[in-house]
Amino acid sequence: MIRRTFQVAMSLGSHRVLPGAPCVLPRLNPTSAFGSSTDSLVSRFCPEKMDMKDYALPNASWCPDMLNLYQEFLEKTKTDGWIKLPSFKSNRDHIQGLKLPFGLAVASDKNDWRICTRCIQEEGQGYEYVIFFHPSEKKSICLFQPGPYLEGAPGFAHGGSLAAMMDEVFSKTAYLAGEGLFTLSLNIRFKNLIPVGSLAVLNVDVEKIEDQKLYISCIAQSRDQQRVYAKCSGVFLQLQLEEESSQ
């Protein structure tokens, strides 16, 4: 059932209009062929009042580099159009009132399900990260500090944990830039290992949006840009979320 539903979604997606959306942009709009503009997606994604815990805030485990750069970007949220994205325990908290389209929604979602990059909740042990998004330039910066539970080679972060971090930043950026929902492909070139407990800066750019696909790229490097950890490019499928019915 899932396979067929996914295929149907891919063929119908470009013809759907988000029902009940306040301002639906026409399909001919080259920057947003889908219903919702980046601004409306961002405002829904970043609620003013939050009941849920935001994990993308400094804590005692953050290294000095991470704290400094965080402050720098916090300043830029006041002047240069950057937005700090909240980070909740589950993606379901990010899309409250919305659900996956075309029957992909899972009826029973248990409350203890967690998003992969917030799987380890002890401070400093797993993924410590914060994402800043720039709506008009459609780019993101992620400050990522891998903890000891993400180890692969001793003293260094597991390649899979960096892949998961990149996929997560891609996922949030793709969603806000153009309703990208599912990863179609990831191509990662690993250059150097990231030492556990150190800061990696991920610079993410949306390259283009065409044929219901979002093309996105990332460079992960040290703060001084002297050491490149990995480069990655990805493709995401555009799919609109549906409003949850009030039945």
Added chain:
Amino acid sequence: MDLSLPNPSWSKDMRLLFDQFMKKSEDGSWKHLPSYKNKFSRRIEDIKVFFPDAKLIKEKISQAQLFPRNFEEGLGFEYAMFHNHAEDRTVCIFQGGPYLQGAPGFLHGGAIATMIDSTLGMTALIAGGIVMTANLNINFKRPIPLCSVVVINSQVDKVEGRKLFLSCNIRSVDEQTLYSEATRLYPTNVCGIAVQKWLCYHGLFVKLDPEKSLT
């Protein structure tokens, strides 16, 4: 403690597959690969040779915990690997738990990437000794439901000097649904000096066709 053995969190599908492969192991053609949380704690000498930049202290080594094994039973990565020496391929049966969610109800792409990296890594390790990933290329075909079981089939496609080219696909239990395919390039390190050479060579590899099917 070997974590790639059945525990109460394993679903029926996972147990069935495990038993199938254990049965295949009886004649020696397949071999179950044990998996521990503290993978490197016994090879300090190897670590210093291959990772000269690693700032290692004794306490840190004793804390070293392999990422996919850092979860309570059933919450993260539940997996077991089997290797076929004659065919040079590895199969991983994988059940992704509730702490690996991406889109609500589905497995996170990064969790899938982690398991692909781990499975291909094991295949490369057996084929070529100490290895590091240079490139990972994944094509996702359809989303994997959270807490379902998938089979990752990986193999070595070719070896060129110190570079290993591998590929894998991920299928549902009944092997009808194809979830994703991946190729990976691994340079191998024969000795400590080779680590530095690899860092210069990584730009020269050629990606293999990810559509190549396993037969």
